[in-house]
Amino acid sequence: xxxxxxxVALAGNPNVGKTTIFNAITxxxxxxxxxxxxxxxxxxxxxxxxxxxxEVVDLPGTYSLTAYSLxxxxxRDYIVDERPDVVVHIVDATNLERNLYLTTQLMELGAKVVxxxxxxxxxxxxxxxxxxxxxxxxxxxxxxxxxxxxxFGIDELLDEVLREAEKGEHHExxxxxxxxxxxxxxxxxxxxxxDEELSKRYPLRWLSxxxxxxxxxVQKKLEGSQVExxxxxxxxxxxxxxxxxxxxxxxxxxxxxxxxxxxxxCVEKVTASDLIDRVLTNKYxxxxxxxxxxxxxxxxxxxxxxxxxxxxxFSFAWLAGFVSENLEPAWLxxxxxxxxxxxxxxxxxxxxxxFILFLMLSLLEDSGYLARAAFIMDRLMYKIGLHxxxxxxxxxxxxxNVPAIMATxxxxxxxxxxxxxxxxxxxxxxxxxPVYVLLAGAFFGKEAGTVVFSMYVLGMVVAILxxxxxxxxxxxxxxxxxxxxxxxxxxxxxxTGIIHMWERGSMYLKKxxxxxxxxxxxxxxxxxxxxxxxxxxxxxxxxxIGHVLEPLVAPLxxxxxxxxxxxxxxxxxxxxxxxxxxxxGAGEDETALTESLQNDPNIYPLNSLGLMAFTLIxxxxxxxxxxxRKETGSWKWTLFAIVYGIGLAxxxxxxxxxxxxxxxxG
Amino acid sequence: MCKVMPLIMVPEGKECRISDIHGGRGLTRHLTxxxxxxxxxVKVLRSEKGSLIVAVNxxxxxxxxxxxxxxxxxxC
Numbered sequence: 001x002x003x004x005x006x007x008v009a010l011a012g013n014p015n016v017g018k019t020t021i022f023n024a025i026t027x028x029x030x031x032x033x034x035x036x037x038x039x040x041x042x043x044x045x046x047x048x049x050x051x052x053x054x055e056v057v058d059l060p061g062t063y064s065l066t067a068y069s070l071x072x073x074x075x076r077d078y079i080v081d082e083r084p085d086v087v088v089h090i091v092d093a094t095n096l097e098r099n100l101y102l103t104t105q106l107m108e109l110g111a112k113v114v115x116x117x118x119x120x121x122x123x124x125x126x127x128x129x130x131x132x133x134x135x136x137x138x139x140x141x142x143x144x145x146x147x148x149x150x151x152f153g154i155d156e157l158l159d160e161v162l163r164e165a166e167k168g169e170h171h172e173x174x175x176x177x178x179x180x181x182x183x184x185x186x187x188x189x190x191x192x193x194x195d196e197e198l199s200k201r202y203p204l205r206w207l208s209x210x211x212x213x214x215x216x217x218v219q220k221k222l223e224g225s226q227v228e229x230x231x232x233x234x235x236x237x238x239x240x241x242x243x244x245x246x247x248x249x250x251x252x253x254x255x256x257x258x259x260x261x262x263x264x265x266c267v268e269k270v271t272a273s274d275l276i277d278r279v280l281t282n283k284y285x286x287x288x289x290x291x292x293x294x295x296x297x298x299x300x301x302x303x304x305x306x307x308x309x310x311x312x313x314f315s316f317a318w319l320a321g322f323v324s325e326n327l328e329p330a331w332l333x334x335x336x337x338x339x340x341x342x343x344x345x346x347x348x349x350x351x352x353x354x355f356i357l358f359l360m361l362s363l364l365e366d367s368g369y370l371a372r373a374a375f376i377m378d379r380l381m382y383k384i385g386l387h388x389x390x391x392x393x394x395x396x397x398x399x400x401n402v403p404a405i406m407a408t409x410x411x412x413x414x415x416x417x418x419x420x421x422x423x424x425x426x427x428x429x430x431x432x433x434p435v436y437v438l439l440a441g442a443f444f445g446k447e448a449g450t451v452v453f454s455m456y457v458l459g460m461v462v463a464i465l466x467x468x469x470x471x472x473x474x475x476x477x478x479x480x481x482x483x484x485x486x487x488x489x490x491x492x493x494x495x496t497g498i499i500h501m502w503e504r505g506s507m508y509l510k511k512x513x514x515x516x517x518x519x520x521x522x523x524x525x526x527x528x529x530x531x532x533x534x535x536x537x538x539x540x541x542x543x544x545i546g547h548v549l550e551p552l553v554a555p556l557x558x559x560x561x562x563x564x565x566x567x568x569x570x571x572x573x574x575x576x577x578x579x580x581x582x583x584x585g586a587g588e589d590e591t592a593l594t595e596s597l598q599n600d601p602n603i604y605p606l607n608s609l610g611l612m613a614f615t616l617i618x619x620x621x622x623x624x625x626x627x628x629r630k631e632t633g634s635w636k637w638t639l640f641a642i643v644y645g646i647g648l649a650x651x652x653x654x655x656x657x658x659x660x661x662x663x664x665x666g
Numbered sequence: 667m668c669k670v671m672p673l674i675m676v677p678e679g680k681e682c683r684i685s686d687i688h689g690g691r692g693l694t695r696h697l698t699x700x701x702x703x704x705x706x707x708v709k710v711l712r713s714e715k716g717s718l719i720v721a722v723n724x725x726x727x728x729x730x731x732x733x734x735x736x737x738x739x740x741x742c
Contacts, residue, residue, distance in 0.1 A: 249703065249704065375717060378717045388717075482733070484729070
């Protein structure tokens, strides 16, 4: 039984060092999953403290516990429905007022709260004097000083958590809203009390307060209750707008009554962050600095990744050779050597690339710079019908579209988010690079670098024009106004950077282990059947499928082999290269593949350029399709993404082929 | 004292106090919860054709034109 296990939830505003505390408590014993029903990440971890097992859940960072964003609903539902034994509220010591607002909400929820006064070193450094004793007395909540980045105060925090969890009686905290509002709360509370089921599950005062604030999610909780109609009648009579902000003000009033007695000299001063911001967000310097940083990040990615990639490439080539020479029977050797190692191996080569790019982005994010980049790009993004917040997912798309699309959940407006999701697959992910490298290398000689680069540009142009198109036709309107906190600059730590990198990069690994493995086996089967046919020859099933598809892609200058490669590329775009290896009879050996491509009269510079463009634009890979479906919650939009991608890819390749032909490059 | 105006019209480097927020219901509350409370001092750090960086309560926020139009300030 899990009787002896204590469940703890970490709550707090964004950018207060919640993740750092979480990492400090749980170390490597973490598990990343999804919240039920939504794809927001749910991180939990274990810790044994003084012989007692503690299970820690990291709630999404929120300013409040209303229903403004998905994150807030998740955090709230967890506390209300799953009733953790203790909620640790992580408070930024340098910004008590806004942080304590969330405390008032947690108090109203009736949770047992322990405050971790985090970043207390920064508060000390700027001369704030916080009286912990008085703070505890006023709030009736234990307060522990912590410095997450130095793992300071963690043991004391856990001691307090255990103490709090063992306390049987729980004192209910209340915020007085005064006169009229209190009367309304009482009335609602009385009526709600008639429903025993509700009374057991939720604190009635909290329900009443939320109903007065016009909280839609809480209204849903009443559905089917015997008191639903009576409550509705009362609410309909009321001017809820009046209450909404009045209650927020009351909470701040309560905080401001306490603050001056707890904290002296807690005022803002000009910080180093302000000075850095003056340069980095400067009217003239902002964009050049941003471009230079991005260029640097990509340059470093490729430089660092190359030796690792060479090593992986070498290892797999050796392994494939070893298998095909030493394994019996021949079909098994072919399945493992040609099929699995050839297919999956090719994908794994690009892991260093993707991981290092994600590491760079994580470091930039943790330093606080990415939020500034969103500000710098806001005006440009507005022109294409989006705003700054859409920019970070687009940047991540260069690594892998799956985590990039998941990152769009920070965008509150539904249409803004949908557009950002739909254009994301056009950001050329790491998986498409091998296709460019192979083809550009085989057909463009010295110009190969330029050609590869132009594919990235083409992707961005397609994304921008598509966003503009969607905004003016399907999803009319202006981007929703956006507000985003700019956290103070901090020196990122390698540890958090690596943890972040792993969270995002591992999605790619998972894909390699599942979808691509399956894809590789299917490709191998289709290329080997019917039995006895030469591997990947025209008479194999793959060949037959290719011939059926050939008329569709003939206007683009593609033959049956390319048709098959593109078909298999649906599973994952890297497979385009792997299956070309099979179909051109070159296997895993890239030099051999380059040679046989050059010797094949049916593929030449012009249509290989079209093929690169096609690979870039046509339907997102299977894993991306899956994540689009999950995040949009709609098959209609998923299907739209697929059809739009294929249609556009066909059109652009056709244009490249025809225009190039007219210009005499055929 | 000066007249009430939207935050977007406040020049860089100036500090004003929030007098009202004309947001929809959800937005007004969200802003208030982020610290944009009545009478809170707000300083405009950067103003670039509608995109602003402001400091409220020692926290910095980037906000777009749409929001900057809805926040009314006075007492510059």
